[in-house]
Every structure is written in structure tokens, then in C-alpha cells.
Amino acid sequence: MTEYSMNKKSDLCLIIPHFNNVDGLIRSLESLNEEVTFDVLIIDDGSTPSLQPDEYFLDRFPHLSLNIVRISHQGIIQVSILGLRYVEFNRYIYTARLDAGDLCMSNRLTIQRNYLHSHPEIYLLGTFCEYFDLETDxxxxxKRFPTTMPGIRKKIYFNTVFEHPTVMFRVKAIEKVGYYPEDYIVAMDYAYFFKFVSNFECAMIPEVLIRKEISSTSISTVKRKKQVINRLRAISENFTPKWYFFAGIAYTAILYVIPYSFLNRFKKYFFK
Incomplete structure (x- = not known):
């Protein structure tokens, strides 16, 4: 496992998967403005061309502790699993996620790391999220999520509670929940965070600390029906004899037949 070694400078590692989106990756790195120290792991999933050279990023972002790993194209699930193996091997205490193109508000990592440090009982921590149109900005x-554990336990049966690029969690949790499930092609984060909610105390910071880009090529757009089916599987595997289990199944089934364009308009007017 020597390929996972790095020059570790912090107890926190931010994982950024990358595939053919250099402009988005640069925007993400430019958004990192933190008081705490942290390492950044960029996993290039066989981009064409691959991220070359390292010096370009090192010169442009001298204040960041960057490490770039290049692999042959394996897909987002394998890349995400590699990231978890990486932080395990290097014995980080905390790990956070950011997708190339998504933006951190100032001190996003600082706020989350300080919260987890002050609340040792919390294993998974999310934040509110702003969705923005990539073409128009x-x-x-x-999107505002439940801020109490009872609310989180109920809401996750209906929809995502922890948007992937908002999360920070304790690496120690991997011992119990394992890695991202490989059989969830387009809803791995939803299924994975369900495990956290079932096994640990989780929390939500009631602030918008992430701007998440929405484009016509995102998974939520082009593979939405498959994503909904995967969510139905995740809900079914987390059965509980509570009303919200049955209501969540019904709600998710209805989402399967609602056009994405209508749902997007609904989000625009309802969540603002």
C-alpha cells in the first residue's frame, strides 16, 4: 500500500475526484480559504490528457498541501473508495469531500473541523448547500437540511440529507461502515451516508458552506431515473417499522415519474 503514502501535514484530508474538468478543479482549489491546515488529495481518474504537470498546480496554489494521484479510468465509485483507503492508510482523523467544480465558502473546512473536534460523539457532519447554474452562475x-438527529433520521428516507461535497466525517467510522457500496452505481453517497445515520450520531451546520454546480451533464440530470431506483434500494435495505419508511418509499416512487425540468422549477421557487 505504499502508493497511498504522502507528505502528511495535517489531521484533515480533503478528497477531490477529478475527470476531464480542469477548469472546475481550478475553481474548486481557488475557493479554498481556511484558517486550519489541511491536505488535499486530487485523484485524477484517467483524464485525457491527465493532470500534467504537478508543478502547474504547485506553482498556482503554493499555500495548499497538494498531492495528485493519477490512475487509469475506473469510475467515481472506485475513485471514492481509493480516497477512503488513502486517508485510512495515512491515519487521518478527519476527511472531507469536494467535487471538481463545486465551491467552498470561506473557512468551510475550519468550521467543520472545529465542530467535530468539539463534539467527539458526532461522526458525520454536513452543511446547507447552494445550487448554482454552471452556465450563468x-x-x-x-437547500436546508434537518439540524437534529431525529429530523435527519426521518428526512433521509425521503431524500438526500448530506450532499456529498458538504460532508466531513471521522476516518475511524470506516472501521464500522466500510467503504462506498460498489453496487450503487449512481447513489453511492446516499447509500453510504445511510450507514452513518444508522450507526452513529450525525449533525448538520445550519449554514451554506458549499456552492454546488448543476449542469446538463450531472448524474442527477442524465441518470436520474437510475438514481431514484438506487435510492429505493437503499431505503428498502434500511427498513424500520416507522411511518416515514413507508412514506419515503411512496415519495421516492413518485419522484421516478416526475420530469426533472418540473422538479428543478419546484426547487427554484420552494427552497429559496
Missing amino acids: KTIAI
Whole structure:
């Protein structure tokens, strides 16, 4: 496992998967403005061309502790699993996620790391999220999630509670929940965070600390029906004899037949 070694400078590692989106990756790195120290792991999933040379990023972002790993194209699930193996091997305490193109608000990592440090009982921590249109940079919606554990346990049966690029969690949790499930092609984060909610105390910071880009090529757009089916599987595997389990199944089934364009308009007017 020597390929996972790095020059570790912090107890926190931010994982950024990358595939053919250099402009988005640069925007993400430019958004990192933190008080705490942290390492950044960029996993280039066989981009064409691959991220070359390292010096370009090192010169442009001298304040960041960057490490770039290049692999043959394996897909987002394998890349995400590699990231978890990486932080395990290097014995990080905390790990966070950011997708290339998504933006961190100032001190996003600082706020989350300080919260987890002050609340040792919390293993998974999310934040509110602003969705913006990649082409126009205009806000589409601001998504606010439940801020109590009872609310989180109920809401996750209906929809995502922890948007992937908002999360930070304790690496120690991997011992119990394992890695991202490989059989969830387009809803791996939803299924994975369900495990956290079932096994640990989780929390939500009631602030918008992430701007998440929405484009016509995102998974939520082009593979939405498959994503909904995967969510139905995840809900079914987390059965509980509570009303919200049955309501969540019904709600998710309805989402399967609703056009994405209508749902996007609904988000725009409802969540603002």
C-alpha cells in the first residue's frame, strides 16, 4: 500500500475526484480559504490528457498541501473508495469531500473541523448547500437540511440529507461502515451516508458552506431515473417499522415519474 503514502501535514484530508474538468478543479482549489491546515488529495481518474504537470498546480496554489494521484479510468465509485483507503492508510482523523467544480465558502473546512473536534460523539457532519447554474452562475436553490438527529433520521428516507461535497466525517467510522457500496452505481453517497445515520450520531451546520454546480451533464440530470431506483434500494435495505419508511418509499416512487425540468422549477421557487 505504499502508493497511498504522502507528505502528511495535517489531521484533515480533503478528497477531490477529478475527470476531464480542469477548469472546475481550478475553481474548486481557488475557493479554498481556511484558517486550519489541511491536505488535499486530487485523484485524477484517467483524464485525457491527465493532470500534467504537478508543478502547474504547485506553482498556482503554493499555500495548499497538494498531492495528485493519477490512475487509469475506473469510475467515481472506485475513485471514492481509493480516497477512503488513502486517508485510512495515512491515519487521518478527519476527511472531507469536494467535487471538481463545486465551491467552498470561506473557512468551510475550519468550521467543520472545529465542530467535530468539539463534539467527539458526532461522526458525520454536513452543511446547507447552494445550487448554482454552471452556465450563468445564478443561484437555482438553497437547500436546508434537518439540524437534529431525529429530523435527519426521518428526512433521509425521503431524500438526500448530506450532499456529498458538504460532508466531513471521522476516518475511524470506516472501521464500522466500510467503504462506498460498489453496487450503487449512481447513489453511492446516499447509500453510504445511510450507514452513518444508522450507526452513529450525525449533525448538520445550519449554514451554506458549499456552492454546488448543476449542469446538463450531472448524474442527477442524465441518470436520474437510475438514481431514484438506487435510492429505493437503499431505503428498502434500511427498513424500520416507522411511518416515514413507508412514506419515503411512496415519495421516492413518485419522484421516478416526475420530469426533472418540473422538479428543478419546484426547487427554484420552494427552497429559496
